[in-house]
Each structure stands twice: as C-alpha cells, then as structure tokens.
Amino acid sequence: MxxxxxxxxxxxxxxxxxxxxxxxxxxxxxxxxxxxxxxxxxxxxxxxxxxxxxxxxxxxxxxxxxxxxxxxxxxxxxxxxxxxxxxxxxxxxxxxxxxxxxxxxxxxxxxxxxxxxxxxxxxxxxxxxxxxxxxxxxxxxxxxxxxxxxxxxxxxxxxxxxxxxxxxxxxxxxxxxxxxxxxxxxxxxxxxxxxxxxxxxxxxxxxxxxxxxxxxxxxxxxxxxxxxxxxxxxxxxxxxxYDAGYLVARVVDVVQRSDVAIAVLDVSATCHMPDVLEVPYRPHVIGDDEAHPHAYILAGNTCLTGDVIGTYHFAKQLKVGDAIIFTDMMQYSFVKNTTFNGMPLPDLAILDEAGDYHVVKSFGYEDFARKLCILP
Ligand SMILES: Cc1ncc(COP(=O)(O)O)c(C=O)c1O
CATH class of the missing domain: 3.20.20.10 (Alanine racemase)
Known part of the structure; x- marks a missing residue:
C-alpha cells in the first residue's frame, strides 16, 4: 500500500x-x-x-x-x-x-x-x-x-x-x-x-x-x-x-458529456506521460476497478483533443482536488518531458525582414541538468 x-x-x-x-x-x-x-x-x-x-x-x-x-x-x-x-x-x-x-x-x-x-x-x-x-x-x-x-x-x-x-x-x-x-x-x-x-x-x-x-x-x-x-x-x-514510482495528479474540473464524465487533471498525457499516447498503453491508477460504479475519462489539461489517459472506474464520485495516483511512472516519464535522450533543445531564433537571423534563446547542458537536479 x-x-x-x-x-x-x-x-x-x-x-x-x-x-x-x-x-x-x-x-x-x-x-x-x-x-x-x-x-x-x-x-x-x-x-x-x-x-x-x-x-x-x-x-x-x-x-x-x-x-x-x-x-x-x-x-x-x-x-x-x-x-x-x-x-x-x-x-x-x-x-x-x-x-x-x-x-x-x-x-x-x-x-x-x-x-x-x-x-x-x-x-x-x-x-x-x-x-x-x-x-x-x-x-x-x-x-x-x-x-x-x-x-x-x-x-x-x-x-x-x-x-x-x-x-x-x-x-x-x-x-x-x-x-x-x-x-x-x-x-x-x-x-x-x-x-x-x-x-x-x-x-x-x-x-x-x-x-x-x-x-x-x-x-x-x-x-x-x-x-x-x-x-x-x-x-x-x-x-x-519498473513499478517504482508514481505520478500524482489532482482533479481540476469535472465536465459532463452526454454519456460520460470527464475529469480534467493537472497532468497531461502528452507532456508528462508521453508513452501513454506513443506505445500506446493505459497506465494503472490506484483505486481503479471495473466493478466500481463511477466511470470517468481522465484527461490532460492541454488543448490537444487526444490528450486523454483512458477510462477509469472509482468507488466514489470524483470531485475537484481529489488525488489521482498513476503507478509505474519512473520509466520514460519525466526524462521525456522535454529533452529525451539528453537531446539538446533547438535554438529559438527570428529571421527578420532584412533577412538577418537572431538567436533569442539557446540551451545548453545546464538547462538539461537543471531540470533533473539542483546544480552546485
Ligand atoms: C541503445 C539502448 N540501450 C539501452 C536502452 C534501454 O532500454 P530499456 O529501458 O528498455 O531497458 C535503450 C532504449 O531505448 C537503447 O536504445
């Protein structure tokens, strides 16, 4: 437990x-x-x-x-x-x-x-x-x-x-x-x-x-x-x-559609659990059981229609602020948030009307490492 x-x-x-x-x-x-x-x-x-x-x-x-x-x-x-x-x-x-x-x-x-x-x-x-x-x-x-x-x-x-x-x-x-x-x-x-x-x-x-x-x-x-x-x-x-950690989320809102309730969470499949959409697979949620009476689509808080984690069944109705705990969330989750494989992020740049190129932001190792730990 x-x-x-x-x-x-x-x-x-x-x-x-x-x-x-x-x-x-x-x-x-x-x-x-x-x-x-x-x-x-x-x-x-x-x-x-x-x-x-x-x-x-x-x-x-x-x-x-x-x-x-x-x-x-x-x-x-x-x-x-x-x-x-x-x-x-x-x-x-x-x-x-x-x-x-x-x-x-x-x-x-x-x-x-x-x-x-x-x-x-x-x-x-x-x-x-x-x-x-x-x-x-x-x-x-x-x-x-x-x-x-x-x-x-x-x-x-x-x-x-x-x-x-x-x-x-x-x-x-x-x-x-x-x-x-x-x-x-x-x-x-x-x-x-x-x-x-x-x-x-x-x-x-x-x-x-x-x-x-x-x-x-x-x-x-x-x-x-x-x-x-x-x-x-x-x-x-x-x-x-494997099976060594969690992504803990909360319900931000519940919206009712004709035949199903959708719980919008403070996490996103596309940002925080990309493998859910890529593999694709349905992550395990603590407390989910098909025998339970309250079904919800768990969805991400982004503009992507397909940012949907899946349909889950809970013993009680979900309300704003309830915690949702996804399991087995250490592998290929937070490492993929932005810089999978430690891939350097591309520069952000502007090509102005005169044809001049200006890099407004470039990223280095420190940006990558700072996301994972506090640097000395
Ligand atoms: C070259 C190489 N080595 C090791 C791994 C780690 O594989 P896994 O996390 O499935 O053990 C990968 C995963 O893609 C890989 O591409």
Whole structure:
C-alpha cells in the first residue's frame, strides 16, 4: 500500500519509491553475482541524480545517448560511462573522449572517424530479429531501421578496430526474448563474438517484472561469456525502475458529456506521460476497478483533443482536488518531458525582414541538468 503524504504534497509530482527501486536493484545485483556481467543504468529511461548514489552501490555505471547524458552520468553517478548514439557529432568528440570508457558507433564511417580516441570502441550491429511485442516503433529490427550495421560490415579489418559488439534489440521483453537474442547472436555471429572482448546485449530485458525468468537470462549470459571468452554488458533502463514510482495528479474540473464524465487533471498525457499516447498503453491508477460504479475519462489539461489517459472506474464520485495516483511512472516519464535522450533543445531564433537571423534563446547542458537536479 502506498503511503504518499497526499494532503501535504503539491501536485503534480513524480515520486520515486526508494523501497521499490532497492528491490529492483537487488535483482540486478543477483544477475551480476550469478554471471559476472557489467550492469549499467541507461539514463535515457531514468535520470534522477538524487538517487544515483544508491544505484551506484550496485550498478557499474551509466550509458548515455549523447554528451549531455554522458556528462550527467560522469558528474553524478560515477563508475563507467558508456555512450551510443545513432550519429555522434564531431563537435562533441573532445568532451566525450575525456569521460567515456566505452563508445558504440552506429556506422563504420563514424568508427573510422572517431573510434581511435577511445579505449573501447564498439559497433552496434543489427541482428535483424524482431522480438519486440509492444509496438514496432520500439523494434530496432523493424524494416529500414537506422540502428546498427549489417553483418557484412563486420569484416576482419573492422573487427580488428573494435573491442566490443553492441546489440540493443529488445523492449519490455521477457526472458524468452533475452535468451533468443543471445542464442541468435551465437548462431549467426560466432566469428565476431570470438574477435571482441565485450558484448553489450543492450536494454529491454524486463528482468524485474514478476514473470521474468532471471535464471534463464543468467544461464544464457554465462553460456555466451564462456563460449566466446567475452564479458557481457547489460544496459537496462526500464527494468531498474519498473513499478517504482508514481505520478500524482489532482482533479481540476469535472465536465459532463452526454454519456460520460470527464475529469480534467493537472497532468497531461502528452507532456508528462508521453508513452501513454506513443506505445500506446493505459497506465494503472490506484483505486481503479471495473466493478466500481463511477466511470470517468481522465484527461490532460492541454488543448490537444487526444490528450486523454483512458477510462477509469472509482468507488466514489470524483470531485475537484481529489488525488489521482498513476503507478509505474519512473520509466520514460519525466526524462521525456522535454529533452529525451539528453537531446539538446533547438535554438529559438527570428529571421527578420532584412533577412538577418537572431538567436533569442539557446540551451545548453545546464538547462538539461537543471531540470533533473539542483546544480552546485
Ligand atoms: C541503445 C539502448 N540501450 C539501452 C536502452 C534501454 O532500454 P530499456 O529501458 O528498455 O531497458 C535503450 C532504449 O531505448 C537503447 O536504445
């Protein structure tokens, strides 16, 4: 039972549940212990520096999607800093080279251009094995996906230049998919696995879900490591914070339509829970039960007609000020509010009538980090 200080807290609020995160970390610790693998936090899924010291007691470091996340991991988490981006920009390379232990490139051209500056340069490979069941927009093996080189790029010359292979190919997948991916790699790429020191099997392994068979993952990881003499790296995001926090909202108004009541909340699907619209899925709300008599559409306080979270049933009628608690709201929620993947925000600029261009506002790392923590 959640014991949130509803009467005292301001809403909306994303609330991380430390006990739940510690439980998830204990699963990560077990996997590390049973396999000897490296276990990272993908900060694209969860980036709350206030909790990084606790997570760093178990996890070996972070993996970043670009310079901002790499800096965040380096400055606030410690340990190893890994990075992968579909395309790194040349201007970020000096800074990345100073803080990254491992970097994965998405093309041989990028490896050739930048790889020599890193102790561990790797290539992301696309195994062309579709295992994602949520939605094909999350499937790196979907047709024409830009992720990873094709197998024929892994020539002996290229393999000499990399110390690891990276294959991120899952999303909220259970152990059958984790095992299938590992077995597929072993069957289709044995020569490449023999040539490298590390294999990063990406994220998307939902090992903290109650239905996930942790033993099966550990067995497959050990088999891969022993057969090819490699060390496995797992770079999970969602699994570390699965079911480990809330988005707490309040009812701002209730509007009646002919056949349904709509509760307008002080949160928005599009701003605060983008995956609700993107996956799409219906988040769990505490107290919701189809057997309850009072049905409401929960909707966001924005101008977007489709900013709708779903239909829910409550035991009592909702009134203005009532709290609505969405669960499992740590993964891919607040990190996506504006700067997903630590993507820099575009400049705001004006093209005046004389054709002159004026940047009125540009954004940097501090704008990104300030959204997540108080900077020193
Ligand atoms: C390259 C890479 N690594 C790791 C992850 C983390 O995946 P998850 O949060 O599903 O574990 C992602 C997610 O998109 C990713 O793209």
């Amino acid at each position: 959640v014991r949130l200080p509803i009467d005292r807290m301001a809403t909306p609020a994303y609330v991380a549940d430390v006990a739940a995160i510690k439980h998830n970390l204990s699963v990560a610790a077990r996997i590390k212990q049973e396999t000897g693998c490296t276990m990272l936090l993908a900060t694209k899924a969860f980036a709350m520096p206030a909790l990084f010291p606790m997570m760093a007691e178990v996890l070996d470091g972070t993996t970043a999607s670009g310079l901002y996340e790499a800096r965040l991991g380096h400055e606030h988490f410690g340990g190893e800093v890994h990075a992968y981006s579909p395309a790194f920009t040349a201007k970020d390379m000096d800074a990345l080279a100073k803080i990254c232990d491992h970097i994965s490139f998405n093309s041989v051209a990028q490896l050739e251009a930048f790889g020599g500056r890193f102790a561990h340069a790797g290539l992301r490979v696309n195994p062309r094995l579709s295992l994602v069941r949520t939605n094909s927009i999350y499937d790196p093996s979907a047709a024409n996906s830009r992720f990873g080189v094709e197998y024929d790029a892994l020539t002996p010359e290229v393999l000499k230049r990399i110390s690891y292979l990276h294959v991120h190919n899952l999303c909220e997948n259970h152990s059958d998919a984790s095992v299938a991916l590992i077995e597929h790699m072993m069957r289709t790429l044995p020569h490449a696995l023999d040539a490298v020191d590390y294999v990063n099997i990406g994220g998307g392994h939902y090992f903290t879900h109650p239905d996930y068979d942790i033993g099966a993952l550990c067995h497959a990881v050990r088999h891969l490591q022993q057969t090819h003499g490699v060390r496995v790296i797992i770079e999970s995001g969602a699994a570390h914070v």
